Each structure stands twice: as C-alpha cells, then as structure tokens.
Amino acid sequence: MQGKRLATMLATCMLACTAGAAYAQKAKNTLRIGLVEPISSMILYDGPNPEVGMFSRGLFDPLLCFDNRTGKFAPNLASSWKWLDDQTLELKLHTGVKFHDGSAFDADDVIYTFGWLTDPNNGLRFAENYAPFKRAEKVDQYTVRIHTNGPAPTAMLRLAYSTPIVPSDLHGKYKNKGDFGRKTPIGTGPFKVESFTTDRIVLVPNPDYTHGTPCKPAARVARVEAVPMPDTQTQIANLATGNIDFIKVSDKAQADMLSKQPTLKMSANEGLTFQFMAIDSAGRSGNAALSNLKVRQAMAMAVNRTLVARSVTPGGDAVMAPDALCLPIHRACAYSTKPPAYDPAGAKKLLAEAGYPNGFDVELTATPGSTGLAEAVAGELRKVGIRAKVDRITFAGYREKQRQGKQQVLISLWTSGGLPDASSPVQFLFAPGARDYWHDKQIQAWMKEGMATTDEERREAIYKKAYDRVNEQAYVVPLSTKPDVFIHNRDLVLDKTSGGVYGLDFYEVHWK
Amino acid sequence: MLQFFIRRLGVSLLVAVTVSVIGFALLRLSGDLASALAGETATPEEIARVAAMYGLDRPLYVQYFDWVWSALHGDLGTSLFSRVPVLELIVDHLGVTIALALCSLLLSLLVAIPLGVVAAMRPNTWIDRTALALAVFGQAIPNFWFALILIFVFAVKLQWAPVSGSDTWVHFILPTVTLGLGTMPAKMRLTRTGMIDALSSDFVRTARAKGLSARAVLFKHALRTAILPVVSVSAVSLGFLLGGSVIVESVFGLNGIGQLAFQSISQIDFPVVQSILVFLAFCYIFLTMLADLINARLDPRIKL
Numbered sequence: 060m061q062g063k064r065l066a067t068m069l070a071t072c073m074l075a076c077t078a079g080a081a082y083a084q085k086a087k088n089t090l091r092i093g094l095v096e097p098i099s100s101m102i103l104y105d106g107p108n109p110e111v112g113m114f115s116r117g118l119f120d121p122l123l124c125f126d127n128r129t130g131k132f133a134p135n136l137a138s139s140w141k142w143l144d145d146q147t148l149e150l151k152l153h154t155g156v157k158f159h160d161g162s163a164f165d166a167d168d169v170i171y172t173f174g175w176l177t178d179p180n181n182g183l184r185f186a187e188n189y190a191p192f193k194r195a196e197k198v199d200q201y202t203v204r205i206h207t208n209g210p211a212p213t214a215m216l217r218l219a220y221s222t223p224i225v226p227s228d229l230h231g232k233y234k235n236k237g238d239f240g241r242k243t244p245i246g247t248g249p250f251k252v253e254s255f256t257t258d259r260i261v262l263v264p265n266p267d268y269t270h271g272t273p274c275k276p277a278a279r280v281a282r283v284e285a286v287p288m289p290d291t292q293t294q295i296a297n298l299a300t301g302n303i304d305f306i307k308v309s310d311k312a313q314a315d316m317l318s319k320q321p322t323l324k325m326s327a328n329e330g331l332t333f334q335f336m337a338i339d340s341a342g343r344s345g346n347a348a349l350s351n352l353k354v355r356q357a358m359a360m361a362v363n364r365t366l367v368a369r370s371v372t373p374g375g376d377a378v379m380a381p382d383a384l385c386l387p388i389h390r391a392c393a394y395s396t397k398p399p400a401y402d403p404a405g406a407k408k409l410l411a412e413a414g415y416p417n418g419f420d421v422e423l424t425a426t427p428g429s430t431g432l433a434e435a436v437a438g439e440l441r442k443v444g445i446r447a448k449v450d451r452i453t454f455a456g457y458r459e460k461q462r463q464g465k466q467q468v469l470i471s472l473w474t475s476g477g478l479p480d481a482s483s484p485v486q487f488l489f490a491p492g493a494r495d496y497w498h499d500k501q502i503q504a505w506m507k508e509g510m511a512t513t514d515e516e517r518r519e520a521i522y523k524k525a526y527d528r529v530n531e532q533a534y535v536v537p538l539s540t541k542p543d544v545f546i547h548n549r550d551l552v553l554d555k556t557s558g559g560v561y562g563l564d565f566y567e568v569h570w571k
Numbered sequence: 572m573l574q575f576f577i578r579r580l581g582v583s584l585l586v587a588v589t590v591s592v593i594g595f596a597l598l599r600l601s602g603d604l605a606s607a608l609a610g611e612t613a614t615p616e617e618i619a620r621v622a623a624m625y626g627l628d629r630p631l632y633v634q635y636f637d638w639v640w641s642a643l644h645g646d647l648g649t650s651l652f653s654r655v656p657v658l659e660l661i662v663d664h665l666g667v668t669i670a671l672a673l674c675s676l677l678l679s680l681l682v683a684i685p686l687g688v689v690a691a692m693r694p695n696t697w698i699d700r701t702a703l704a705l706a707v708f709g710q711a712i713p714n715f716w717f718a719l720i721l722i723f724v725f726a727v728k729l730q731w732a733p734v735s736g737s738d739t740w741v742h743f744i745l746p747t748v749t750l751g752l753g754t755m756p757a758k759m760r761l762t763r764t765g766m767i768d769a770l771s772s773d774f775v776r777t778a779r780a781k782g783l784s785a786r787a788v789l790f791k792h793a794l795r796t797a798i799l800p801v802v803s804v805s806a807v808s809l810g811f812l813l814g815g816s817v818i819v820e821s822v823f824g825l826n827g828i829g830q831l832a833f834q835s836i837s838q839i840d841f842p843v844v845q846s847i848l849v850f851l852a853f854c855y856i857f858l859t860m861l862a863d864l865i866n867a868r869l870d871p872r873i874k875l
Binding site for chain 2: 093096097099100105106107182184185186187235236237241257258259286287288289290292293296297299300302454455458459462490492
C-alpha cells in the first residue's frame with residue numbers, strides 16, 4: 060500500500076515534470092495503447108478477457124450489435140432478423156461483405172461458426188456460453204436460421220456480445236483452432252491487422268467496412284498501436300512522455316491525481332459492473348445473527364452506499380448506488396422496492412430489536428479489487444456497533460472458502476458476466492450451488508421461469524418479483540456501480556460506446 | 572572428468588524429477604483447477620465437463636506420468652488460456668529474457684570485479700568504503716523502486732531512453748542497469764574478499780619474490796584464485812536472472828519468461844507454469860555444472 064502510494068506520487072511527479080510533452084499522435088490520427096497483458100490471440104474464443112475482447116470487437120463482427128446507449132439491437136453482419144417461434148431466429152445477412160483477406164462472407168461462414176461452437180469437442184473453455192444454441196441452418200446464401208435448445212431469452216445478447224463470425228475456409232483448415240486467432244486473425248470488422256506479435260500489435264482501418272451502423276461505425280483513427288506494459292507506473296510514465304494516449308485505471312488515488320494534470324482528462328463510462336455486499340441468510344457460515352432479517356436490514360442501513368463507494372472507487376459522479384441488484388442497462392431489469400435508506404440510528408434500533416444491542420462479530424470476505432470497499436464498509440458497520448473485520452483473499456481462496464460454507468458476508472463485484480440481462484445477477488448469486496448462501500426456493504423458481512420465456516414483458520414481471528424479494532430480505536445489498544475509468548490525452552474523445560466489456564471500442568475513439 | 576560428468580548428470584536428473592513432481596503437486600493442490608478454468612458462473616456439470624476435457628478427473632499420478640511422457644516426446648502440452656503450444660510460447664518469450672539476463676550479468680561483472688579488485692588493493696580507504704557502500708545500496712534498494720527512479724530520471728525527465736518495450740537495444744539499457752545493480756554486490760564482495768585473501772597468501776608472496784610484475788601477480792595469480800567463487804555465484808545469479816526478473820520485466824514492459832510465468836500463474840495455466848518450472852530447474856542445473864567445469868579449468872587443485 061505504502062509502495063503503491065509512493066509509486067503513484069512518483070508517477071504524478073513524472074507528469075508534472077512533463078506537462079508540456081509533445082503529443083504528435085493527434086496529427087497522425089494514431090491511437091497508442093498500453094496493454095495490461097501481452098495478447099497471444101486476437102479472437103475472444105481463445106482469450107476471454109476484456110483486452111482480447113476489445114481487439115476481437117474491432118476485427119470481427121457478430122451477427123447483431125447491441126447498443127448499451129440505447130438498449131436496442133442493431134444490425135451487424137445480419138441486416139434484419141425475426142423470431143419464427145421462440146426457438147428459431149431467422150436472420151437476413153448483408154450482401155457484399157468481405158473478410159479482410161478479400162474473401163466473401165455468406166451463410167456458409169455462419170453455419171461453420173455455429174457448427175464449431177456447438178461441437179462438444181471444440182475444446183473451448185467457456186463452451187457453456189454457447190449452450191443455448193442447438194444448430195444453424197442455411198436457408199439460402201444470405202439467410203440463416205439459428206435454432207436454440209428451448210426458449211433462450213439471452214440468445215440474441217450472446218449473439219451480439221460473444222459470437223464473432225469466422226471465415227469458414229480459413230478457420231476450418233486449422234487442426235488447432237487456437238492458431239487462427241494468432242496466425243490469421245481475419246474478420247469482417249472495422250479494423251484489420253497490419254502486424255501482430257506478442258510485443259506489438261498494429262491495426263489499420265478496413266477499407267471494405269461498408270456495413271457500419273451507429274452501433275458499430277467505421278474506424279475513426281488511422282492506426283492503432285498496442286504494446287504490452289503490465290505495470291501501472293510504467294503506463295503512467297508512457298502517458299507522461301506521450302508514448303501512449305490513454306490508460307485504464309482502477310485506483311481512485313491514481314485517477315484523482317492524474318486527472319488534475321493539465322494535459323490529461325478522466326472519462327468514466329458506465330459499464331456492466333457493480334459492487335455488492337452479500338449476506339449469508341441461510342446460516343451456512345454459522346453466524347446466527349445474519350439469519351435475522353432485522354440484522355441484515357440494519358447492516359444495509361448502516362452503510363452510506365454512495366459516499367462509501369465514491370470514497371474508494373474511481374469515476375466521480377459516474378459511481379452511483381443502484382437501488383437493485385440489476386442496472387438500468389440490464390434487459391428486463393425491474394423492481395419496485397429499494398434497499399433501506401442510510402440511517403445509523405435506525406440501524407442501531409433494529410439491532411437492539413433483533414437482540415443484538417451491543418452488536419456482534421462478523422467477517423467480511425473481500426475478493427481482489429474489492430478490498431478497499433470492504434474496509435470502508437467495515438468502518439460503517441463498526442459505527443453502529445457491528446464488529447466487522449475484513450478477510451482479504453485471493454480468487455482461488457475465495458472459491459474454496461465459498462465452497463466450504465465459511466463466507467459470512469461477501470464484498471465483491473460482478474461484471475454481469477458480460478451480458479446486460481437481468482437474469483445474470485440472480486443466476487450468478489442465487490442458483491443452487493456453492494455461491495448460494497440464501498437457499499431461497501422462490502427466487503430460484505422465478506429464475507427458472509425467467510429463463511423459460513422470450514416474452515420481454517413477462518420476463519420483466521418475473522425479475523421484478525425476484526429483485527424486490529432480494530431487497531425486502533436484504534440478502535444482497537447493491538453498493539455501487541463500477542464505471543470503466545480512463546485517463547487520457549485531453550484531445551482524445553473516449554465517450555461511452557456501444558459497449559465492449561473493456562468499456563470502450565477502438566472504432567469509436569477519435570481525436571478532437 | 573567423464574565420471575564427474577555422469578555423476579552430476581544423475582544428480583541433475585534427480586533434481587529435475589523432484590522439481591517437476593513438487594511443482595506438479597503444488598499446482599494441482601493450489602485449488603480446484605477445473606472450477607477456476609470453467610469460470611465464475613459455471614454449473615457443477617460444466618465444471619465436470621472441463622475437468623474431463625483437460626483430464627483433471629484422472630488420478631494425480633496418471634496426470635503426472637502422462638505429462639512426463641508427452642514432455643519426453645517434445646510435447647509440453649498446450650496453454651489452457653491461449654491454446655498455443657507451450658514450447659512455442661517459451662521459445663517466443665525466451666529471447667528477451669536471455670538477452671536481458673546476459674546483459675545484466677555482463678554489466679554486473681564489469682562493475683563488480685574491477686571494483687572488488689580496487690577495494691581489495693586499498694582496504695579500509697575511502698575507495699574501499701565507497702565500493703562497500705555501493706554494494707550495500709545495490710543490495711538494499713528494491714529493484715522495482717530503482718527501476719521507477721531510472722524511468723523518471725532517464726526516460727521521463729532527460730528522455731535519453733525509452734520508458735518500456737524491447738524494440739531496440741536502447742530499450743534494454745535501463746532494465747539491464749536495474750538488474751545489474753541488484754546482482755552486482757555479491758560478486759563485488761566475493762571478489763574483494765578473495766583478492767584480500769589471495770594478496771596475503773604464500774603463492775602471491777612467492778610470485779612477488781620471483782620478481783614478477785605487479786600486473787602479472789595481480790591478474791595471473793591473485794585474481795585467478797579470487798575469481799573462483801565469483802564464477803559459481805555468476806552461474807547461480809544467471810539462473811536467478813532467467814527466472815526471477817518478473818518485476819523488472821513487468822516494469823519495463825519486457826515480454827520475457829518471467830512475465831509469461833507471472834501471467835500463467837495468475838491465469839492458472841498449469842501446463843505453461845509446469846514447463847517453465849522444469850525448464851528453469853534445468854537451466855540452474857546446467858549452469859551450476861558449467862560453473863564447476865570452469866572452476867576446474869581455473870584451479871587445477873579442484874578434483875573432478
């Protein structure tokens with residue numbers, strides 16, 4: 060912590076000393092990025108992490124685009140679509156689309172992609188993402204039908220977010236399919252690869268990208284250069300010397316200091332991630348106090364959610380306390396209740412009514428990335444007499460502890476699994492299994508019901524019941540959103556984009 | 572010589588096997604790999620599918636022997652994360668690390684040996700004290716902090732060197748200085764102590780009595796003896812530089828073996844971690860053997 064602070068101060072000194080650094084990239088219309096990790100494949104199937112996702116979205120197209128700004132689907136490789144029944148989606152494909160190598164895109168590429176994704180022996184790590192899809196059927200050269208395994212309300216989102224279409228001839232010839240994304244990452248997207256090694260990636264605009272829409276427009280910069288630099292201080296030094304144009308930050312102190320520099324600016328784009336406090340009501344952890352509804356409500360009342368979140372989460376006013384476990388961007392998100400308002404006196408009163416006038420001991424398990432928030436929440440709980448201590452834990456340790464039933468209160472964050480759907484948060488927390496510390500049969504029944512229909516109105520009504528119950532029972536307290544925060548050159552525009560999991564898309568970034 | 576070589580090879584193989592067994596066991600016992608691989612939202616069925624897909628549902632000893640058998644046939648497996656053959660990954664990252672390690676070793680020797688010799692020739696003078704102070708500084712300063720200071724001064728303020736990357740030889744200057752400074756003190760102290768001992772020994776007195784020049788006494792007789800422990804330490808430090816430069820590689824954005832190991836550990840990419848472990852163990856073994864051979868050449872009294 061001390062070292063981190065010192066390093067941040069040093070980094071700020073660097074910036075202060077080079078406030079006049081020349082930024083020649085604007086004139087060249089080039090975007091330069093420091094990557095947190097070296098990238099070995101350019102397609103999401105081989106590297107399901109945010110940075111690979113960012114490149115994958117730039118190089119490859121899915122059939123549909125989902126716009127986070129409007130909450131609506133838009134065309135991408137498909138120009139139009141309609142559900143023939145609740146298990147068959149028919150899509151008309153754009154004509155005249157070419158892959159980066161000049162080969163034509165048509166239904167065969169879609170059929171091939173789905174054939175591979177639904178093959179149980181494809182060796183994909185997250186094959187369950189494609190479980191809703193049964194098969195793809197070719198109607199004609201530019202019409203396909205996607206058949207799902209039963210009603211699949213998230214199928215269209217899955218198509219839009221994590222199903223890039225690959226060229227059948229090229230991808231098909233590889234025995235090891237992982238070779239495609241690192242040897243010939245050829246898609247139909249707004250960018251194409253000029254050169255790609257694990258040390259440097261260069262992208263240039265795809266001149267044949269004619270099927271752009273406001274949801275996924277053509278590239279606005281003439282070149283993207285990306286170099287791995289895992290260390291944050293190194294990224295800051297490169298930002299200071301004008302070697303890169305933006306960095307993503309997750310540390311509030313860093314974001315605050317850097318955003319005060321005259322040459323830099325902070326942009327905080329609301330994403331799909333939120334932070335929460337999950338309380339064991341089922342008694343799995345053996346802390347009896349937590350099974351008491353009044354105690355859980357008191358815990359929710361004790362925390363000034365917005366203040367606490369903003370004190371440790373970068374993003375300024377973009378950090379907000381949602382009133383339910385789903386965010387407005389989540390499809391079918393609805394609720395009519397709210398978590399209890401901040402009221403320390405009321406919290407103490409509730410604790411006394413519950414039989415804990417002198418408070419009780421509780422352990423907060425904090426996953427990586429949420430330790431600062433957990434400390435802040437513990438401070439708030441201590442103010443009302445709840446003797447909270449924080450257990451900082453690794454991801455593997457957290458999963459182990461969770462399985463063993465030792466998790467009293469969890470302070471963590473959830474990325475919505477990359478899908479803006481109301482099913483995601485409830486499914487993630489309340490599905491039977493290691494993560495379930497509530498054993499609420501009613502919520503589980505609603506979850507099943509919500510996943511068995513594609514009628515959006517019906518789904519909204521179902522999830523409204525589920526999220527209201529989560530609030531009423533104070534099972535999980537939504538603490539705040541966690542925006543994607545970037546510090547960047549003042550002349551660079553990094554507005555909220557249609558919604559990559561990284562929080563921005565190359566093709567929407569541009570110079571003023 | 573041949574007997575020594577065979578004996579050392581036997582011991583080396585034993586060490587390599589031990590390292591691979593311990594490494595394999597530790598990686599498998601570090602948590603539920605299948606559940607970590609399947610992801611945060613995976614169902615029990617999905618976790619079981621992933622376990623079967625990667626063969627994690629088989630007994631541990633079967634998994635181990637399977638890995639050894641494949642490794643003996645030149646197949647180190649495939650990265651679970653990027654699905655790139657592990658051998659290819661290691662080869663891809665090795666160049667940067669070897670370049671950095673050799674440059675750092677060379678720099679540390681170029682500084683440590685002359686400094687140690689000069690300090691030994693003028694013991695308890697300001698020269699000696701300065702050399703020792705430099706050694707203390709080199710040992711005490713955390714290399715990530717020193718790296719940041721170097722970046723601040725030479726890359727940001729003076730703009731004499733790039734902040735990070737590995738495109739040209741200039742990119743290696745700051746990381747080489749950082750690592751070189753960290754490994755220099757031990758060699759400097761050993762050289763100084765060895766030289767002080769050698770300069771007060773009988774054979775040096777005899778050499779002087781025979782009327783040899785000061786230079787010949789110093790370099791042909793004293794330094795040749797004093798350098799022996801430095802050779803051994805250099806071999807070990809080269810092994811450390813190959814495997815232990817994670818932080819420096821990270822700070823300077825060098826995509827080497829250390830960085831690959833760190834990334835693979837954080838991703839629970841055990842085929843990569845396992846292979847790097849064994850590869851580094853072999854590097855250590857080879858380097859210490861090489862040091863023994865060089866020592867034997869330098870000092871005929873050493874019996875192999």
